[in-house]
Every structure is written in structure tokens, then in C-alpha cells.
């Protein structure tokens with residue numbers, strides 16, 4: 270049997286043979302299917318890219334039906350159990366787990382680029398204290414571009430590495446300062462004695478104590494959450510990073526675009542939406558009424574459903590376990606009971622079962638963040654910090670892929686045919 274697809278165009282009676290590679294046909298092969306010489310050629314129509322592979326990627330593998338997620342071949346459960354976030358970031362970016370000397374150098378480099386230019390601090394002060402920290406993070410990421418003109422040399426590997434290190438290093442600083450600005454607290458400078466997650470906690474929560482000591486359980490929990498959020502193949506924000514980066518824009522603005530995509534409630538804003546939903550439900554007794562409003566299409570059960578996972582999101586399983594460890598330290602989040610009840614009902618209700626709607630990563634992560642003392646506005650910011658390594662890995666892969674050009678989808682034009690301009694005094 271040949272790995273080809275035979276297509277008969279019933280408009281002309283012509284038959285075409287199109288190669289099948291890796292379970293896909295190349296969309297450009299459809300172009301040769303034409304009615305006559307003046308015909309542009311056949312296109313495929315795929316709004317929201319439901320069935321279109323836009324790249325080849327060796328970074329993250331997801332099997333949505335089986336609930337599998339692997340970074341560079343390593344199961345997410347094993348990484349969450351045994352590795353550290355910076356090790357995972359290195360793995361995503363460079364394809365292999367680092368050796369101990371590579372890791373030492375990598376941690377050293379990231380740790381020594383956590384400071385940001387002082388004018389960025391003044392830039393932060395320009396925002397209203399009650400503005401959303403994610404809006405500020407997006408803006409400041411883009412602003413970083415103005416400090417590093419050489420970041421435009423996107424095809425220079427060495428240069429790229431320098432800016433990758435800078436971005437991964439500075440994300441927690443910007444994020445923590447966005448939070449401190451909301452509270453009117455002085456910014457805390459990075460502490461090089463602490464690890465990546467520990468230093469972030471210090472920049473967030475340090476007050477008058479001379480040295481901030483992160484709670485080891487909370488520090489580890491945050492690091493695991495960072496691992497779970499580091500990459501998720503071609504989602505909305507990653508596609509934004511790739512699309513913007515494909516114009517050879519620098520990594521800072523490419524990541525600002527990705528962060529903007531992540532801000533939306535259907536993507537990285539979902540955990541914030543989950544918390545708001547749980548707070549609004551407010552009481553266990555109100556759960557059945559809420560479920561019936563979801564089934565009537567009046568609202569969404571936030572934190573449920575996924576474009577790719579049609580099974581339990583493997584990250585949600587790890588997070589559910591993590592929640593127990595965190596609540597042991599912080600005390601139980603009272604909204605947990607409502608979440609558990611929603612999950613129990615939904616997993617047994619025909620509406621959700623038939624549509625394969627299961628808890629996704631956001632269903633429990635917000636409860637952990639809240640218990641750790643984060644306000645809901647910080648949730649998408651917490652998502653963006655580790656996702657930066659995934660965005661950068663995907664951005665870098667795109668730049669090194671000879672098959673990739675500037676992203677430019679086609680359209681089906683549905684507007685008017687040509688018509689003559691009508692002067693204003695003649696318009697109806």
C-alpha cells in the first residue's frame with residue numbers, strides 16, 4: 270500500500286495523488302487541484318487550527334485521548350517528581366537533561382541575570398496600583414526589548430542564548446515587582462543565595478526580615494507548578510510566540526505577544542476564572558444549581574475541558590496531590606470542597622462525560638495559589654513565568670527550522686466584489 274492519498278476532483282473528473290508523511294498531507298499539495306489555469310488552486314479551511322499541523326516539533330508530546338504529556342520524551346509525572354524547574358527549562362530549550370556541569374553553569378547564568386534596569390522599576394511605578402499585574406507584565410516584557418537592541422540578531426545562536434537566559438532570569442523579578450506595586454510595598458531585589466522559586470517567593474513576600482527563608486514545602490510546590498506549566502506544544506500563546514517571532518521580531522516582543530495571548534480567560538486566565546467561579550458558587554448546596562446552569566449553556570464550568578485532552582489532564586492529577594501537601598502547611602482552602610463536589614458531579618454527569626470534559630491544569634492550581642497567599646490577579650502571571658521557557662524553546666525551534674517562513678494564513682474572502690466609491694453626499 271502506498272503512503273498516498275488519491276483525490277478525485279468531481280468538478281473536473283481529474284485525479285491527483287498526494288503523499289502522506291507523518292499522518293499528514295502537505296496543504297500546498299492541494300494547490301495543484303484547479304478547475305482551470307486561472308484558478309488559484311484548492312485550499313484547506315481550518316478556522317482555529319483544529320486539524321492543521323503548523324510545524325514539526327521535537328519538544329512536547331501530548332496524547333489527548335490517553336492523557337499523556339511528555340517533555341522531550343520524559344513523562345511529566347517523572348519530571349514533576351524528580352526534577353527542578355530550571356533543569357526542565359534547560360531540557361526544553363536544548364533537548365537533553367543537563368549534565369551536572371551544564372546545570373551548574375545554567376543555574377549560575379540564570380541566577381546572575383535576575384536584576385532589571387532601574388528605569389524599568391520607574392516604569393512600573395507609572396501604572397495604577399489597581400491595574401492588572403498581567404497587563405503590566407506584558408508591557409514590561411515588551412519594554413525589555415528597548416534595553417537590548419542586539420536581541421534583534423535572532424539567527425545568532427550565542428546571542429540568542431544570552432537573551433534566553435536574561436528572559437528566564439528576569440521573569441520572576443518583573444512578576445514579583447508587579448505584585449509589590451499593587452500592594453504599594455517596596456520592591457525586593459533578587460537574592461542569589463536562593464533557588465529560582467525561593468528567590469521569587471522572597472521578592473514577593475519579604476518584609477523587614479534581613480533574610481527571607483522560603484518554606485521548603487511551598488518552595489518545592491511552586492517549583493513543581495513551574496515544571497507543569499513549562500510547555501504545552503502548539504497552544505494559543507505558543508502559536509503567538511511562533512507567529513510574531515517568524516517575522517524575526519526579537520524574543521522580548523515575541524514573548525510579550527505570547528503573554529498577551531495567555532492573558533485571555535480561555536487560556537492562562539482560566540485558573541483566575543475558576544477561583545472567581547468557586548467564590549461565586551460560595552456554598553456546597555449551590556453546586557447542583559450551578560451545574561444545571563452550565564448544562565443549559567448559561568455558563569462554563571471553568572477549569573474543565575481542553576482542546577487537546579479528552580481525558581483527565583495529567584497535570585491536574587499531579588496538582589491535586591500537590592494541593593494536599595500545600596494545604597498541610599497553609600491550612601485547607603475552603604473552596605476545595607466546592608471544587609471536589611463539582612468534579613464528582615461532572616465526572617458522573619452525561620453532559621460532561623459525552624463531551625469528554627475533564628478537569629484541566631487550571632482546575633486546582635488556583636486553589637493552591639490562593640492558599641499560598643497569591644491574589645487571583647497574579648494567577649496568569651504565575652503561569653507566564655515558567656511558560657517563558659516553553660515559548661523560548663518553541664521560538665528557537667521555529668527559527669532553526671528551514672521549513673518555516675513568516676506566518677501568513679490564507680483567507681476565504683466573503684466581502685463585496687469591486688464597487689465604485691460613493692461620495693458622502695450621495696450615500697443613503
Ligand SMILES: CC(C)(COP(=O)(O)OP(=O)(O)OC[C@H]1O[C@@H](n2cnc3c(N)ncnc32)[C@H](O)[C@@H]1OP(=O)(O)O)[C@@H](O)C(=O)NCCC(=O)NCCS
Nearest residue numbers: 535536539563569570571572573574575576624629630631
Ligand atoms: C478549553 C476550551 C476553550 C476548549 O474548547 P474547544 O476545544 O473549542 O471545545 P468546544 O468549545 O468546542 O466544546 C465542545 C463542547 O463542550 C462544551 N464545553 C466545553 N468546555 C466546557 C466547559 N468548561 N463547561 C461547559 N461546557 C463546555 C461546549 O459548549 C461544546 O458543547 P456543544 O457540543 O453542545 O456545543 C473549553 O473547553 C473551555 O472554554 N473551557 C473552560 C475554560 C478553561 O478551563 N480553559 C483552560 C484550558 S487549559
